[in-house]
Amino acid sequence: MKTELICSGFGGQGALTVGKFLAKAGMQEGKNVSWLPSYGPEMRGGTANVSTVISDTPIASPLVTNPDILVALNQPSIDKFGPEIRPGGLMIANTDMCPRKLERDDIDAIYAPMSTIAKEIGSAKVLNMVAIGMIIGKKNLIKYETIEADLTAFLKKKNPDLLEGNLKAIKKGIEIGQNS
Amino acid sequence: MGEKVLMKGNEAVAEAAIRAGCRHYFAYPITPQSELIEYMSRMMPKAGGTFVQAESEIAAVNMVYGAAGCGKRVMTSSSSPGISLKMEGISYLAGAELPAVIVNVQRGGPGLGDIQPAQGDYFQATKGGGHGDYRMPVLAPSTVQEFADMADLAFELGDKYRTPVMILSDGLLGQMMEPVDFKPRKTEAEMEELDKQHFDWCIHPNQDEPNRHHHEINSLEIDPLILEKHVIHLGEKFDKIEANEVRYEEYKLTDDCEYLIVAFGTAARIAKSAIDELNVEGVKIGMIRPITVWPYPYEAIRNALTPKIKKILVTELNLGQMIEDVKLAVEGKVPVEFLGKVGGILFTPQEVKDKIKGM
Numbered sequence: 322m323k324t325e326l327i328c329s330g331f332g333g334q335g336a337l338t339v340g341k342f343l344a345k346a347g348m349q350e351g352k353n354v355s356w357l358p359s360y361g362p363e364m365r366g367g368t369a370n371v372s373t374v375i376s377d378t379p380i381a382s383p384l385v386t387n388p389d390i391l392v393a394l395n396q397p398s399i400d401k402f403g404p405e406i407r408p409g410g411l412m413i414a415n416t417d418m419c420p421r422k423l424e425r426d427d428i429d430a431i432y433a434p435m436s437t438i439a440k441e442i443g444s445a446k447v448l449n450m451v452a453i454g455m456i457i458g459k460k461n462l463i464k465y466e467t468i469e470a471d472l473t474a475f476l477k478k479k480n481p482d483l484l485e486g487n488l489k490a491i492k493k494g495i496e497i498g499q500n501s
Numbered sequence: 502m503g504e505k506v507l508m509k510g511n512e513a514v515a516e517a518a519i520r521a522g523c524r525h526y527f528a529y530p531i532t533p534q535s536e537l538i539e540y541m542s543r544m545m546p547k548a549g550g551t552f553v554q555a556e557s558e559i560a561a562v563n564m565v566y567g568a569a570g571c572g573k574r575v576m577t578s579s580s581s582p583g584i585s586l587k588m589e590g591i592s593y594l595a596g597a598e599l600p601a602v603i604v605n606v607q608r609g610g611p612g613l614g615d616i617q618p619a620q621g622d623y624f625q626a627t628k629g630g631g632h633g634d635y636r637m638p639v640l641a642p643s644t645v646q647e648f649a650d651m652a653d654l655a656f657e658l659g660d661k662y663r664t665p666v667m668i669l670s671d672g673l674l675g676q677m678m679e680p681v682d683f684k685p686r687k688t689e690a691e692m693e694e695l696d697k698q699h700f701d702w703c704i705h706p707n708q709d710e711p712n713r714h715h716h717e718i719n720s721l722e723i724d725p726l727i728l729e730k731h732v733i734h735l736g737e738k739f740d741k742i743e744a745n746e747v748r749y750e751e752y753k754l755t756d757d758c759e760y761l762i763v764a765f766g767t768a769a770r771i772a773k774s775a776i777d778e779l780n781v782e783g784v785k786i787g788m789i790r791p792i793t794v795w796p797y798p799y800e801a802i803r804n805a806l807t808p809k810i811k812k813i814l815v816t817e818l819n820l821g822q823m824i825e826d827v828k829l830a831v832e833g834k835v836p837v838e839f840l841g842k843v844g845g846i847l848f849t850p851q852e853v854k855d856k857i858k859g860m
Contacts, residue, residue, distance in 0.1 A: 341678070345507050348680045356507070356678035360533060361616060381773035383677055386849050 322377050324462055325385040327402050328452075329370035330394025330415075335449030339392050340373035342453055345471060346463040347375035355383035368397050375462060390460065392452050394435070399423050413455045415448070431455055431501045438493055444483075447490035454494015465495060505680040510645040510670060511536035513681045514604060515544065517652035518576050520686040522695050523602070524550030525575040527564035529557055532616040533672035534580040534606035558583040562590030562603075569599035570718035572696055572703030574656050578604035580672070581622050582613055584630075591665050592631025595735070596720030598702075600659030602652065604668045606675040609845035617845025618672035618767055623822035626669045627795040634732050636739040638666045638746060639795045641765040645679035647792075653684060660698060662742055669794060671818070673767045673847070742796055749798035751805075753780060754787030759809055760857055762788040763802060763827045764816045767847070772816050775853035785809075786857065794823065802830035812860050816840045816853060 326343065330336035337358055344354040357372040372385035387407045393399045395418040403423040406412055411429045414422075417436035433455065439448040457465050469488060476484035508516070515537050518526070526541045538554065545552035551568075555561035561577050568575040579587060584605045594601050607622050609615040624630075626639045638658050642648035648670055655666040687695070696705070704716055722728040752769075753776050754761070764772045769790040779786050789805055791798050813835055815824040821839045828837050840856045842848045 341507070344678065348505060348507055354507070354680060357673065358676055360672075360676050380679075381777060382771040382850050383673070383679075384771065384847055384849065386851070 323380075324375045324389050324460075325387070326373040326375075326390040326392065327370055327385050327388040328373065328392040328394075329368065329398035329402055330392075331418075332367045332369045334394045335446065336369055336392065336394050336398075337371045339449045339452050340371035342449070342468060342471070343375065343456070343463060344373050346467040349467050349471065350463060352376060353378065353380050355380045357383045357385075368395070370398070370402070390456060390462075392456070394418060394448070394452070396421060411456075411459060413452055413459075415452075429459070431459065431498065433497050439490060442490050442493065443486045447486050450487045450490035451494040451497075454491035454496075455498040456494075457491070458495035458498020459501070465491065505682050507678050508645065508681050509536050509676060509678050510642075510648045510674040511606065511676070512540045513645050513649040514578075514652050514668065514670070515540040517649035517683060518602065518656070519544060519548050519550070520684055521574065521653040521656045522687045522692050523574045523576045523652070523656065524548065524692075525565075525568040525573050526550065526577065527553045527555050527561040527568070527575070528577050528579060529555050529561050529583060531580045531583045533608055533618070533675050534578055534583075534604070536675070537578045537604065537606070558586035559590065562587040562594075565601045565603075566590060566594055566597070566599060569594065569601045570597070570704055572699030572705055574600075574602075574660075574695065576602040576604065576652075578606065580606045580608045580616075581610050581619070582608075584622060584625070588625070588631040590631075591637065591667075592633050592635060593720045594665040595631070595635035595637060596633060597718050598663040598735075599665065599718065600656070600663055601665045602655040602659060602668065603665060604670065607669065607671040609843070615845045616672065618674075618818060618847065619843065619845050620671060620766060620768060620818040620822070621820075621843070622669065623794065623817070623819060626667050627797070627826075635735065636742070636795060637664060638662070638742060638793060639669050640666065640748075641669045641792060641794045642674060643766050643770045643790065645674060645677060646681050648674050649681050649683065658742075658746060660695070662738055663702070664738070664742075669766070671767050672845070746793060747796045747798050747800070748792035749801050750790040750792060751801070752776065752788040752790060754789065754805060755785070756807055757809055758785050758787040758805075758807070759811050760784065760786040760860070761802075761805055761810055761813045762786065762816060762853075763791070763813060763823070764788065765791045765794055765823060768816045768818050771848060771850055772853050774850035775857070778850060779854055779857060784857065791823075797826050797830075799826070799830040802827060803832075806831065806834055810835055813837045814840060814853075814857060814860065816848065818842055818847065
């Protein structure tokens, strides 16, 4: 099985990090993964996106044109990549930054006020973890335990408070994903 | 082999170079290669090596010449415009028979071009680039793992033939993260052995070595009769490399293939996706991916020309450069078509499929 994702948002929102954590978790679960960022003269506030592929077989092209999953953290992401989602695919969108919905009925779409949820948990920065949680809740892509172990190894000593917020954000995301 | 780590190609090749015994690195930053020099600035001092951000690419490649002359494993890296500046130094390295590794993380050109992935430096890398009668092994990775593995291979080839070796990568492979499995780092004892291998020609301060005598590192020879001998010797060396070091990958290539794609690096990767999908649709198609673009796998392409092959497609991220080598291999026996993208734009697997279906 092969899952292709595009994660997209304003620079600084954490779209690239969503892809990175998913890819890393996929790798830790023994899958083939690739993470290909858009790069260029971009700055905070500009748009950034990343092609992420998680696959049981070796990955040929790492460039995703028709994603199975789109993580859209802002409106330009929906406008640009929404029409390209593969039929039957999934879109996760941040309603705080996306006033307009995608008019397609051949895909699943989960809309949630991800920025607000992140702020309620304690930090706007955990928005990306909410997104990861929503994917875990909806799709059998990676396991929560893998990412929990990874974050724990990474943050437990350095910043235990941050770890708690991140895990809370993923769990909240899973809840949203499961209930939609 | 340890646990796999998720790493950018730029970082992976730097780490692999340190593990392969590189303790001297000189470069100047340029996108999309900058993570490489950044990684080296952080990790080379920790490995007990020398890192210098030179004042220019030209200074960097000449520092490489100096360190190589001392018999040390040394590397520099840049992206297309910076590699052009290094070309004089590369010619000198080839002339003086100095092993060194040069990494080119190609971007769009000519001139300053842009910073997106491209393969426009194929001619420069494989057909000269610098002046004079020289050849240089050029390795073209297509995954982050292969990019990293090529650091070790490049140093081995460099030492074996006393030649500069280029790793011809591109912005996509430099920026992309994939899992990498690294070889263990060379031990101190292994590093000493490496040094000793160079003692019969390099400049070194070890007075106790029995074969220590005056060595000159030079690419200037005013006497034409002596230079003639030297260049003939170089030619014989290039023949040996061509006979022994050709590397390529065959992908889905079977006796009943009707179409053959020839592509290298990133372009080959994208073409593989197209081949996978075309095979499912019943199109009989396979690929030859040159891993060394010099020496070039002419023979492998020739051998793939069964009577069933109708056409060959060459895909490159340029206006058509490697296609000339494919045509040399094919000798007009089969039509060779081309699909290229320029300016740092990538083609999609769908575009490759459409091209094949229209052939």
